[in-house]
Amino acid sequence: MSSMPETSQPQPKPTRSARSRERALATASRLFYALGVRAVGMEQIVETSGVAKTTIYRHFPTKDALVEAFLEREDAEFWSQWEAAISAASDPHGRIVGLCAWIGERVQRPRYRGCPQVNVAAEFANETHPARAIARRHKTEMHRRLAILCVEAGCPEPDLTAMQIALLFDGAFVSGPRLAGFEAGALLAHAAGCLLRCSGDR
Amino acid sequence: MSSMPETSQPQPKPTRSARSRERALATASRLFYALGVRAVGMEQIVETSGVAKTTIYRHFPTKDALVEAFLEREDAEFWSQWEAAISAASDPHGRIVGLCAWIGERVQRPRYRGCPQVNVAAEFANETHPARAIARRHKTEMHRRLAILCVEAGCPEPDLTAMQIALLFDGAFVSGPRLAGFEAGALLAHAAGCLLRCSGDR
DNA sequence: CCGGAGTGACACCGGTCGGTATCGTTGTCA
DNA sequence: TGACAACGATACCGACCGGTGTCACTCCGG
Numbered sequence A, B: 001m002s003s004m005p006e007t008s009q010p011q012p013k014p015t016r017s018a019r020s021r022e023r024a025l026a027t028a029s030r031l032f033y034a035l036g037v038r039a040v041g042m043e044q045i046v047e048t049s050g051v052a053k054t055t056i057y058r059h060f061p062t063k064d065a066l067v068e069a070f071l072e073r074e075d076a077e078f079w080s081q082w083e084a085a086i087s088a089a090s091d092p093h094g095r096i097v098g099l100c101a102w103i104g105e106r107v108q109r110p111r112y113r114g115c116p117q118v119n120v121a122a123e124f125a126n127e128t129h130p131a132r133a134i135a136r137r138h139k140t141e142m143h144r145r146l147a148i149l150c151v152e153a154g155c156p157e158p159d160l161t162a163m164q165i166a167l168l169f170d171g172a173f174v175s176g177p178r179l180a181g182f183e184a185g186a187l188l189a190h191a192a193g194c195l196l197r198c199s200g201d202r
Numbered sequence C: 001c002c003g004g005a006g007t008g009a010c011a012c013c014g015g016t017c018g019g020t021a022t023c024g025t026t027g028t029c030a
Numbered sequence D: 001t002g003a004c005a006a007c008g009a010t011a012c013c014g015a016c017c018g019g020t021g022t023c024a025c026t027c028c029g030g
Helices: A016-035 A042-049 A053-059 A063-087 A092-106 A116-123 A130-152 A158-179 A184-198 B016-035 B042-049 B053-059 B063-087 B092-106 B116-123 B130-152 B158-179 B184-198
Strands: none
Touching (some): A016 A116, A063 A092, A063 A130, A092 A130, A092 A184, A116 B116, A130 A158, A130 B158, A158 B130, A158 B158, A158 B184, A184 B184, B016 B042, B016 B116, B063 B130, B092 B130, B116 B130, B116 B158, B130 B158, B158 B184
């Protein structure tokens, strides 16, 4: 993961400020995901992270901003793992299978609790909340990437098929533990392959 | 809907008590769904419904119990509409298409905000919360019903295919407005048909 | 080794939360 | 019609919420 030569990693100096910001955000993210945003108070983040409330509020003006940063962070992490999942395969079909395997494994992890973007959207009904924009962007991006893969796979209706596969993935995210008993990765790969093959049929 | 001769509808006398209970629950359900459970205070339910707080707490000992009743109500309503959606068709394939059309229409309604069971699960991380049990039962029931339809459709792997279609449906629930631009019902029907046809393939 | 930006600890703010107690009023059913 | 259960209104409770102000200390670059 960090062994490959990247284009840039210029962080020999995480300042004290950056470090406490990171600790606060990491802790908040963990708690928000595990317990729900509204269920976690700022006090709890302070106690768990060891970062003073004053300091947190210097880095994040409001709790909403912290939520925003949380989703941004999850988004980045998600695409990083997505890239890793497709990197092994050379053909488009293999890349989609790689994605299915990764998602299948991810949603069956011990404390998996669904897609953070979706969870936050469920908690915050106001669509103008900044966090909601991140969630929308995240899902749009997923469809965009899937459509590219569909095109590469020679799919006659890439947009449509990409949306179908996106539904499948989102379904897997919300279903999580209910997939126990099934080999989730294989189930997803079979369904996705089937959808790709049937693209353009009527 | 209420026009068919049911086995029992013995409600010529909704007592005053039953009426205020119903008003409170209906209002709470509407608010919970539209705004999120934690975002709605008991005071707000009182003001919106016109039912006194004392009365609400006589019918529902805690807010959690009200949430429970909300999900129970949504569950019942969901299966009622499910039955209606499959009632028109005689062959299993047609019933599944009917479900897809219903879901496609449902998720594109103006203020659609996802599956209530999933939303509540996102807000309440504690899996022993009574509302969580209702949500689990709801999703199990969906898989059970889909599996029956798959068997009737002559599907060689009904359990597996039912789960795939369930993922598709759950994906549609969370995607809601993002399906705009697609003909959601047709998209779902195409995908479901494809999954049925491919059942048992490798 | 010194100066200042950034830190942690803590007290505190108004507001809102879920839930209770009291009490006068109203609907219902014998 | 009378009596009682259930109602609505209101005031109130302790707990906790997100957010601020103060201040002594500590780390880090120059």
